[in-house]
Amino acid sequence: MSDLDLLTVGEALVSLRSSGPLAVGGPLTMHLAGAESNVAIGLARLGHRAAWVGRVSDDELGEFVLRQLRAEGVDTAGVRRDPDRPSGLMFLERRTADVSRVRYHRAGSAGSALCVDDLRAPLAAGPRLLHLTGITPALSDSARDAATWAVRTAAESGIPVCLDVNYRSGLWSREQARSTLAPLAGYASVVVASADELDLVAEPDADENAAVADLLRGGVRTVLVKLGADGARAHTADGVRHVPAVPVTAVDTVGAGDAFTAGYLSGHLDGLDLVDRLRRAVALGAFAVAGHGDWEGLPRRDELSLITGSAAGTTLR
Amino acid sequence: MSDLDLLTVGEALVSLRSSGPLAVGGPLTMHLAGAESNVAIGLARLGHRAAWVGRVSDDELGEFVLRQLRAEGVDTAGVRRDPDRPSGLMFLERRTADVSRVRYHRAGSAGSALCVDDLRAPLAAGPRLLHLTGITPALSDSARDAATWAVRTAAESGIPVCLDVNYRSGLWSREQARSTLAPLAGYASVVVASADELDLVAEPDADENAAVADLLRGGVRTVLVKLGADGARAHTADGVRHVPAVPVTAVDTVGAGDAFTAGYLSGHLDGLDLVDRLRRAVALGAFAVAGHGDWEGLPRRDELSLITGSAAGTTLR
Amino acid sequence: MSDLDLLTVGEALVSLRSSGPLAVGGPLTMHLAGAESNVAIGLARLGHRAAWVGRVSDDELGEFVLRQLRAEGVDTAGVRRDPDRPSGLMFLERRTADVSRVRYHRAGSAGSALCVDDLRAPLAAGPRLLHLTGITPALSDSARDAATWAVRTAAESGIPVCLDVNYRSGLWSREQARSTLAPLAGYASVVVASADELDLVAEPDADENAAVADLLRGGVRTVLVKLGADGARAHTADGVRHVPAVPVTAVDTVGAGDAFTAGYLSGHLDGLDLVDRLRRAVALGAFAVAGHGDWEGLPRRDELSLITGSAAGTTLR
Amino acid sequence: MSDLDLLTVGEALVSLRSSGPLAVGGPLTMHLAGAESNVAIGLARLGHRAAWVGRVSDDELGEFVLRQLRAEGVDTAGVRRDPDRPSGLMFLERRTADVSRVRYHRAGSAGSALCVDDLRAPLAAGPRLLHLTGITPALSDSARDAATWAVRTAAESGIPVCLDVNYRSGLWSREQARSTLAPLAGYASVVVASADELDLVAEPDADENAAVADLLRGGVRTVLVKLGADGARAHTADGVRHVPAVPVTAVDTVGAGDAFTAGYLSGHLDGLDLVDRLRRAVALGAFAVAGHGDWEGLPRRDELSLITGSAAGTTLR
């Protein structure tokens, strides 16, 4: 795991997707899911060396998770197999053409048993970046301790930390989230959030400008605000920049935020300036929503030009 | 079948759906279809006690129909198995992205052999509402007699009748339809029609206002005019009310009219006022068109809020 | 339709196949079915010029039937489109691994409206052989007249007739079948039957030898008795010959009898002697049962050696 | 729930089936699973009035379970929706043509929260028979208490109890199972077990005869020993009877034991003598293994003759 560009930490789930109302039954498809593993895949597809660390079950579902990560070229050397706990699952139901619903089966999962010891070796190897989301500290006490330890340790070692707020109302309340995430944000170099998540890493009910000011004051270098179809904004000490979204036919919005983050971090690793990082971020977001699956549609480096240009349609060569 | 909220009468078909041109072949999926059973399912999903009565074949296809109705919680105690006649079938062909075609195989079917005796016991049990469509009297002489008897008997017993015109040009001419349906409408409390069906329960070539005036004069309390993407209008003695459609991504318009009627009748049973009944009606229509299948996408009561609110997209909990 | 090797006459159905219990629902696949069209396809695959004549509906299902026949190279120039009647259907349900069930929806079908006029031109073109089955005369009065006329006319014109008894208990009683089929057999050159069908073209309750003696006395040249896994017997004036079945893994027995007949007639057209005709007949039967579908597994001429030789397994070239 | 023939109590799961190695991924199909609900379905298909009682989650998966039970005509009036716990799941992996593997995700499930109060009303309604398995008391303390209470209460009320040992090594040890199940067996009228489960309701390491003697002495009237492909034995005070299995092509052995029990109990309800009950039991077992799914292949009453007769193959009518 030496020479890593990115280390991500979290829980990887087996996502079971329906193409219609779940109550009626019908076939499900199996997918790897997980906000952090999505980011790792996004970077690996672009040729960066990315690792994912976490716990997976010691059965076929854990094996499935590992096969998918390895297939994508994500380093899994630091993954722990938990012999006592099952894989976390999620059902992703296509309820209508416009409405999808998620139901988690992750209480007591292998992934939620993440602890500090799981992270010592991977972090000691010295990755160039560390990425976490606000989901991990919500999984369990030990996972919260692990996330906190990792963020603090990285910051102390000079490894820039990226934190995506990623609030999940099914896991904890906004108050619980704020009390855990706001301190974490203090160690982060980059904070990613949607507009309605910003006050979870700042004062309650703070508006965007106030929350950003808080964060920048606390040491964050860049605050990225995801705006969906409206693109994204980046706040830094130098001010704010906005880029619009890339217009595509959206078929599946799950994973778009993770793709956005992966694009931004890829631009960072490539030494791009802020606006070009944002452009890559929204480009990856566009790939994510224009294809089915959380990450299956993400581009390799040679594919980046496919949808940033204006000409869509079939390419006949 | 005591304490029923709604009794529906009609023919339930086995619908065989293709996802492309039928002449090219390919897999078909089996579905329960039928305007009246769609309405019964719509109400049962919302928690009302709904029954469907009709004849089904005494073979695997009849069993399929019953399994689907039972699965949806529709009371099937009054259904008759016909040992001598096959199930009615329909092929629903997705010819292009915009054009679907229906071809019926229902001549001589079990469902078309419906007769007065099939309806005596269910109606005697005293449902709160009776619903029929203009399809049933077009199926056979005995079915027409049964529909006429049911509507008249219900009206005489003080059971409000809802009649959906539902003109099918493959079954009879407009003239034949008018001569049968106009008298039926005289017994109805609620008449449902699309704009071009109104003159089938009024004078030939009557425009909407003239037709409505006729119907109200004849004793109808409410005339509902389905306007598709333009929503719906309700005419009563107090005047006319309009509600717009709920904007959704439409993927399958089949069953939208039945969903509309189910929503209206549910509002009636819940004691809503006219505009709120219409709102529920168009909401159910929106669910119907936003999902595949005639009725598979209809909401349970706890799902009603899913698409009437403004926020679409994936719900992550 | 000149220079035809074989003319077949009958009803072609759209077969809807389930892979499990039909009452539970699930996807269905569309197939062309029909005893006579199966024989035509069997011969066309082997390079003979074969035609099928009958009536098909003037809609997408009729188009489907024609597409399949044309794809297989069967001459369809004599087929009539019936604008007023639907396609005959059959549901083929895989009830258990060992038990399949068939349910017909063919009453009043286009195919059952076959009449003498439909056959005049095709027969006048002078095919080398005419093939019919005992299903056709059971479909309707006009179909029975057409079958009778065709057999008699062919016999009078010196065109050898092959008659497969193919008794369907759902269409008529054994007594009805015997009264129609026994006279037809008098015009046949080749009669094909399973052991329990022989007395339908002879005296009631006649055993195999008695029935065969009757038939040979009446002018039949060859009586073929299909024995399933035990192969087949051929009776002629010269005595009886038996060939065993070709051992294969059987996955679908539907269509095996038609494949057998096609193999025999192909051997006849190729001038093979009796035992080699039987060998080709049982070889085609083996292809039919070793593949899914009524006729999809039948061999082209260059494939005949695939399962008559002893070496099974994957061929790596 | 009045006039019930059979009341079953247990946990119903959502079974997710793969058709190949799970680690490789691929589509999964959703099925209702559960030893007790399988028995209820088996009896309902044969026309008996059967109910299933248990807890299901208050979400789409719980709705799926209810839809399946209702579709099969199983009375679900006594089912409780648990708003706080998820559905129990199982993955059924087809690892090789001969080996399937099951992995449960049922810890903390709604079904495992079953308690005595859930059963009071259903049992007070006075079913003719009560059926439980040894799985339920292994799920949780409250479920064990509920099972014990139900068996004792039924026995005291004169309702015959059927207990299927159904040992699951993933849920408890043999010692734990024995200490719970042996007392339960004391209340049972019928005990069902495979040969290696008998000592779980008798002395440790008891052989079949010793265990049976123990059970009969303790008040059990009939001990049924399932022998798989060797059929089954029934021990009573009058001695032992054996019936062979019905030979079929086995494609899926899951659910065979439950089908066996359903057949036996159906024979009991129909007043058959012991050997005929066993014959129906092995017939239902044969249906179960000859079809895919736990219960999908079970017969309706009119289908019982399909595989007890000797002639297999396609039925052409």
Add this chain to the structure above:
Amino acid sequence: MSDLDLLTVGEALVSLRSSGPLAVGGPLTMHLAGAESNVAIGLARLGHRAAWVGRVSDDELGEFVLRQLRAEGVDTAGVRRDPDRPSGLMFLERRTADVSRVRYHRAGSAGSALCVDDLRAPLAAGPRLLHLTGITPALSDSARDAATWAVRTAAESGIPVCLDVNYRSGLWSREQARSTLAPLAGYASVVVASADELDLVAEPDADENAAVADLLRGGVRTVLVKLGADGARAHTADGVRHVPAVPVTAVDTVGAGDAFTAGYLSGHLDGLDLVDRLRRAVALGAFAVAGHGDWEGLPRRDELSLITGSAAGTTLR
């Protein structure tokens, strides 16, 4: 092949379609593909007598190609089976909702071995029209010679030639294409091109008007410019006519250009005037894009009205 309305010459490929990113794997569907065979199918569906000539492999893939062509009623009597060369393949990957990618495996294919001798007999039979595309001369030297010979011979025999430029950058450069295609255009009566292909049959960098002037001067009677969603323009000596596209929901743009050409040629064969030919052309283009597959959605003559009228939606008869 007598009395042919249209002869087309080219390579028919087996197209393997994915519904998502190809690198991830998943099922592929097999389709017949080929610009010229698409045109032949388009005309055959409308009732014209159309033939396709080319070489196909002498194996199962060649057989697949022939089955599809025969199914569509395209005359295949002139097709040659090449025993030494494989079928040409193409992978059609649905990369995102908006971007499809094509990868050819056609080097050294049977189709690319087309030569003059393959075309002598078909052309000598005297079709009413000859259609070629700019793909064929790019396949090989012998194919180029064959295309050139055919176009010249047809022109000399008074058979009008239609040439669709159809530039494929994967097969040759624009310069190579121009040097071959510009002379071919000199023999054509109708030239079809997209706006950016026009200069491949005229002077380099010529704009539309200049290129058209060149072509008309060289003897071309009609130049058709395909404008996609903007419809099409036709240039003749009498000036230029434009027709807008027919608005439909586009799901698959592959094959739209071939459908356009088929519609135009059908109008020519039916004696329509220029604008009505263009209307049929854009109507067929609309059918092509509104359905999946290169040609599967093309209309029969009785279906032409389905999408030219204004009323879309389900047709209930």
Add this chain to the structure above:
Amino acid sequence: MSDLDLLTVGEALVSLRSSGPLAVGGPLTMHLAGAESNVAIGLARLGHRAAWVGRVSDDELGEFVLRQLRAEGVDTAGVRRDPDRPSGLMFLERRTADVSRVRYHRAGSAGSALCVDDLRAPLAAGPRLLHLTGITPALSDSARDAATWAVRTAAESGIPVCLDVNYRSGLWSREQARSTLAPLAGYASVVVASADELDLVAEPDADENAAVADLLRGGVRTVLVKLGADGARAHTADGVRHVPAVPVTAVDTVGAGDAFTAGYLSGHLDGLDLVDRLRRAVALGAFAVAGHGDWEGLPRRDELSLITGSAAGTTLR
């Protein structure tokens, strides 16, 4: 690629599988195929460090190959992407239940362009074993040179070489194969062959004993003869040992020989004695034939006991 247990060299193909006759069409599934990559996967699944080296296309199909190998944990660091050549393909057609057919599209493929330079680094890294098959030298001159160089270099470096004869009649004649393979066998430590392949690495028409004597005399230590359902024989200087096959339900024999070799080499790496190596070899062969796909059914180490024990059937835990 340091500390490798096994290095394999060859061509990896994309296999397109049908479930029925290919000429009829239908869906295909994509699989990784290749005798050498199968062996690498077999060892990687058992926990050995295995690498595969070869050339793959620089497009989506090459990416697919790499994703599959990485998913299985096979080291792909030495793989070369060839920008100029397409992926080799094979169609694997399930013609009947017993007969599968393979058709290669591999002429001019990236894999066939393998050359000595591709192998220098991987071999220099010093794997514990080198495995090749007789397919690679048949692909091209450069591939033959590369295979010869690798075998000779390994032998000279003290790396034991395993050579599987794997004769493919579609690639070369027996005489061509013998002239190339017999010298290669001289460098091998282990030679694997089916009985009818032995004389390709010995004298023409040599029987098994003569061929083995030749090979042992030439320096081979172990000659393994694959006997399919009869198990396998191992010849060494100490004599001959035989082990029977493990009885399983065979559903797909493709890949069985490669699985056998993987099992043998795994036993070798684990230090098992000859008979235990053979036992593992036939066990892996059994896994391969009991599952669909070339390698998908191969066991992980913890799964080895699943089918070597006697008890088959569903494992309920």
